[in-house]
Amino acid sequence: MIAGIIGGTGQMGRFFAGVFQTAGWETVVSGRRTELTNRDVAEMADLVLVSVPIRATAEVIREIAPLLSEDQVFCDLTSLKVEPVRAMLASRAEVIGLHPMFGPGVASLRGQTIVATPARCSQETLDTLLSVFREQGAEITISTPEDHDRMMAVIQGLTHFVTLAKAEAIRRTGTDIAESLHFTSPIYRIEMGLVGRILAQDAGLYGDILQMNPAVPEVLARFEEAVLALREIVESGDADRFQEFFAANAAHYASYLVSATEETDDLINHVVSGR
Numbered sequence: 052m053i054a055g056i057i058g059g060t061g062q063m064g065r066f067f068a069g070v071f072q073t074a075g076w077e078t079v080v081s082g083r084r085t086e087l088t089n090r091d092v093a094e095m096a097d098l099v100l101v102s103v104p105i106r107a108t109a110e111v112i113r114e115i116a117p118l119l120s121e122d123q124v125f126c127d128l129t130s131l132k133v134e135p136v137r138a139m140l141a142s143r144a145e146v147i148g149l150h151p152m153f154g155p156g157v158a159s160l161r162g163q164t165i166v167a168t169p170a171r172c173s174q175e176t177l178d179t180l181l182s183v184f185r186e187q188g189a190e191i192t193i194s195t196p197e198d199h200d201r202m203m204a205v206i207q208g209l210t211h212f213v214t215l216a217k218a219e220a221i222r223r224t225g226t227d228i229a230e231s232l233h234f235t236s237p238i239y240r241i242e243m244g245l246v247g248r249i250l251a252q253d254a255g256l257y258g259d260i261l262q263m264n265p266a267v268p269e270v271l272a273r274f275e276e277a278v279l280a281l282r283e284i285v286e287s288g289d290a291d292r293f294q295e296f297f298a299a300n301a302a303h304y305a306s307y308l309v310s311a312t313e314e315t316d317d318l319i320n321h322v323v324s325g326r
């Protein structure tokens with residue numbers, strides 16, 4: 052079997068080429084400067100996997116979709132699923148959207164989650180593909196493109212927005228980061244670690260995740276309301292209102308509070324012991 056990876060010179064493309072090679076597949080790759088073109092790869096491969104930046108994905112899929120036959124499988128790794136899956140369905144191929152919920156720095160698939168959104172394929176094709184990932188230790192979550200993108204608006208969109216908004220707010224306070232770390236508590240260090248981690252990476256992926264998911268503005272509107280409501284309660288100085296706000300949220304998260312505390316205790320102990 053041949054896996055053809057379009058964007059196979061990029062970070063995730065290289066990682067998944069390794070995954071298919073480990074599973075005994077032959078791989079062929081294209082980038083913008085490779086000898087093989089996207090079209091060559093689309094014509095050679097049994098399974099075509101698109102792994103290009105989110106903004107370029109629909110165009111690249113549209114370029115190769117007419118070349119694919121019903122005997123081929125069309126997949127992508129895009130962090131959003133509605134638009135790429137819709138574009139892949141314009142081909143005659145079997146279509147399975149994928150979103151790895153990790154970055155290219157992981158050592159292997161062990162313990163990592165991949166969301167799969169099968170859109171047009173036989174059970175056999177789906178099982179064959181997913182067994183490549185499962186046999187290397189990945190967990191698979193099956194979803195639809197729509198549910199995936201709504202979930203990602205919270206899981207990635209809101210999370211990255213809050214982290215970046217916090218970075219900007221701290222910058223606006225004029226706080227010196229190095230100096231602040233001398234006053235650090237373990238939680239501040241972990242949260243600043245997340246700020247530093249995102250800012251050390253390429254802006255493009257985060258911009259695309261925030262700007263290209265149509266479900267993000269709705270989630271950000273709820274966040275803005277929450278910020279204004281909480282700010283008003285804080286500035287009111289009214290302890291009862293703060294208790295009420297806190298209790299409403301503790302009730303909403305009730306089933307998660309014990310495991311959240313245990314997991315973050317582990318993280319804190321790790322941070323403290325590493326200093």
Ligand SMILES: NC(=O)c1ccc[n+]([C@@H]2O[C@H](COP(=O)([O-])OP(=O)(O)OC[C@H]3O[C@@H](n4cnc5c(N)ncnc54)[C@H](OP(=O)(O)O)[C@@H]3O)[C@@H](O)[C@H]2O)c1
Pocket residue numbers: 057058059060061062063064081082083084089102103104105107108111128129130131150151152153154155256
């Ligand atoms: N990075 C992550 O943490 C992560 C996690 C989950 C999912 N993803 C998804 O994985 C996909 C790829 O992300 P990445 O981080 O691997 O990006 P990347 O490192 O920037 O790689 C992008 C690849 O796409 C190629 N490319 C760009 N425009 C192209 C075009 N028009 N035609 C053909 N190839 C083109 C680049 O080729 P050149 O060699 O010519 O530059 C490169 O090989 C994205 O859809 C992203 O949403 C990323």
